[in-house]
Amino acid sequence: MSSNNIQYDPQTIEAAAQSYWNEHNSFRVEEDPSKEKFYCLSMFPYPSGHLHMGHVRNYAIGDAISRYQRMQGKNVLQPMGWDAFGLPAENAAMQNKTAPAKWTYGNIDYMREQLQKLGYAYDWSRELATCHRDYYRWEQWFFTKLFEKGLVYKKEAEVNWDPVDQTVLANEQVVDGRGWRSGAVVERRSIPQWFVKITAFSQELLDDLENLNGWPEKVRTMQINWIGRSEGITLDFEVADEENESLRTLSVYTTRPDTLLGVTYLAVAPQHPLAIKAAAANSELAAFVEEQNNTKVAEAELATLEKLGIDTGLKAIHPISQEQVPIFVANFVLMSYGSGAVMAVPGHDQRDWEFAKKYKLPIKQVIEPTSGDSVCNLDERAYVDKGRVINSDQFDGMKFKEAFDAIAEFLNKQGKGEKTINYRLRDWGVSRQRYWGAPIPMINCESCGSVPVPEGDLPVLLPEDIEFDDSGSPLTKMPEFYEVDCPKCQGKARRETDTFDTFMESSWYYARFACPDEDSKMLDERADYWLPVDQYIGGIEHAILHLLYARFYHKLMRNEGLVNSDEPFTRLLTQGMVLNEGSKMSKSKGNTVDPLGLIEKYGADTVRMFTLFASPPDQSLDWSDSGVEGSYRFLKRLWKIVASHRAVPVPNFVDTELTAKQKKLRLKTHQTLQKVTDDFGRRQTFNTAIAASMELLNATTKFLEFNVSETDQAVIQEALESVILMLAPIVPHFCHALWDHLGHEGAVMDASWPEVDESALIQDSILIVLQVNGKLRDKIEVPKNMSKEDLERNALENDAVKRFSDGKTVRKVIVVPGRLVNVVVG
Secondary structure (H helix, E strand, C coil), X not given: CCCCCCCCCHHHHHHHHHHHHHHCCCCCCCCCCCCCEEXXXXXXXXXXXXXXXXXXXXXXXXXXXXXXXXXXXXXXXXXXXXXXXXXXXXXXXXHHCCCHHHHHHHHHHHHHHHHHHCCCCCCHHHCEEXXXXXXXXXXXXXXXXXXXXXXXXXXXXXXXEECCXXXXXXXXXXXXXXXXXXXXXXXXXXXXXXXXXXXXXXXXXXXXXXXXXXXXXXXXXXXXXXXCEEEEEEEEEEECCCCCXXXXXXXXXXXXXXXXHHCCEEEECCCCHHHHHHHCCCHHHHHHHHHXXXXXXXXXXXXXXXXXXXXXXXXXXXXXCCCEEEEEEECCCCXXXXXXXXXXXXXXXXXXXXXXXXXXXXXXXXXXXXXXXXXXXXXXXXXXXXXXECCCHHHCCCEHHHHHHHHHHHHHHHCCEEEEEEECCCCEECEECCXXXXXXXXXXXXXXXXXXXXXXXXXXXCCCCCCCCCCCCHXXXXXXXXXXXXXXXCCXXXXXXXEECCHHHHCXXXXXXXXXXXXXXXXXXXXXXXXXXXXXXXXXXHCCHHHHHHHHHHHHHHHCCCCCCCCCEEEEEEECCEEECCEECCCCCCCCCCHHHHHHHHCHHHHHHHHHHCCCCCCCEECCHHHHHHHHXXXXXXXXXXXXXXXXXXXXXXXXXXXXXXXXXXHHHHHHHHHHHHHHHHHCCHHHHHHHHHHHHHHHHHHHCCCCCHHHHHHHXXXXXXXXXXXXXXXXXXXXXXXXHCCCCCCHHHCCCCCCCHHHHCCCEEEEEEEECCEEEEEEEEECCCCHHHHHHHHHHCHHHHHHHCCCCEEEEEEECCCEEEEEEC
């Protein structure tokens, strides 16, 4: 760069930097056992076709971390790929009359170009897309291995069915109970679905959270709650006068056996066999069951759901008191959760209380408060706290733990119950009755049942050149796809036409990045070099499903001998959303900001800098046009200062005699380095790192006003080099150009992170705050070892202190050495 070129031209310098990186394969990385590795990964995007500011922020965070770690001398991997399967491609195909594959591949090409304009340090040689056969073939292979181990199984499960479009709908496609396209009333249907036994890993998934110290506590807590371990009792109620042996016992689970004698009714799900039997002889009940069967109720909605139910007319016999209690069918009981039956204790459960009040059922108190702070008024609400057992015969007077054990022992002796550890977590349903996904590699044979596709016949290819309409998956209408011979008996069979849940692809992509060109196995030894991921970055909305499934999948791969670690991600950063005027950016609200338009106007570095400067990365960022302008102005100012500076070598300052002002700038330089190093490495607060760099530039600018000696130039050179090196992970194109002007031959991305000179941090003088009656009036610089008496005298002689104490009596002077002097007047 010419020293006369003092105008900042982002388009020119960014094109030049990117050209250099491409020519030198700057971000391509190989395994190197002699170097410490660092694997940084941002959650890969769905190829919707356009980058939004959320993408830009997410990837700017990851790129800043990657470049910083590279400057620490580590062997850094930062890959990029595409989470390419999924429902949006099918919707777009219907809207645009094109095949999902064509639409997806076109979007990938366009978005790759967008990402490259932002200058992210990706190793593009490792790029993968989950819709490529070379990727999903190994997912299919792995599924067959899990089938052989008994870790996958098929069972009936409910789905949303659109009777007009003849297709299964995702929950988000059901709007007010109707199909989003047809408007037809959605039905609930039971169809065979594939499940993976994540519940077999419930305790390990829970226990290993304790080792994830690099994860936000909030995310760990969310996973703990989702796994939902509880200790309770599974007990049996006998159904009175029931002749069918399979229906004679109702099993329920409770974590509050101390309230067992307070049961006044039982409730079963509308799909429960008892409900179905009772409905056969009760038209009102039959109508209720039918209505509930067509109503989707998610577990998360139960708390706010209006509680509805109908008495079946059946009675259950209490296992301790032998009293008979009614059995209701209720909409708040899910067949998919536990046994599909619950015991109701309205005196001590708010949901049960609301239902009992509505249907005028008895409410019995069996727990009393043990503290005067608690009040039990069952006319107003249930008493849900633990306390002392009452109205419970031989268990009266017991507190929770004693009652828990005593009731468990009683039931166990009667053969009617036992202690149980339960989990809220349910097995992972991986079947989707959709087209654009990886085909499930199973064959259904009437004679042999479900048979995995032989390894030699993998992958089961998804046909991509298809006519896509709105009447369900094309695979179900392609005999050439589903008509096959059974691998076991060679008889006629039918290939599975369901495809995998897209969480399957995103649960192991991080591992495939280690060896994307491996064509003979799922993973090779390179996975053990790179894994686990050292830093993972993504939105908090993925805290449960994606991250939990990835942790589970990693353990499955470990057990198969594919990886040698227990967890996939060592450190997790969940970045906040990008808002505009307080609302999340979305096309429907018309408040989106086009990153490409900003890049054309200000350059990629300005956009990157603003997204990292506007707020800490884990908090929401509110968009600000003036903030973007401010970042641009700062870069122009820094460019002009560096371009006007005459480059000189930085000497070993230990051997150089420095003036007080030179020492002061060096102190500021190395204090800033110390802070920014901590901001990048430990705190990951890039906003404060940028702010500190700006403060150092301000100090350097003041120094420039009156210093011209060679030593002055060297001190300035050190400060400017430090600013450029500290900002290099954030505005890499900008710093690539200025590093050259500062006299360095190599690229700034290959430079080492600057080291703090501890000798520069030794202060000869310190800043003392002067107060009058506790209010700040001035700051003065004094020798570091100034005595208490001299500090007091300097304070009293200070013009500002004199001005604010004029005409008043000095009552006392408080000196806090090294910090402040407070003059108390009155």
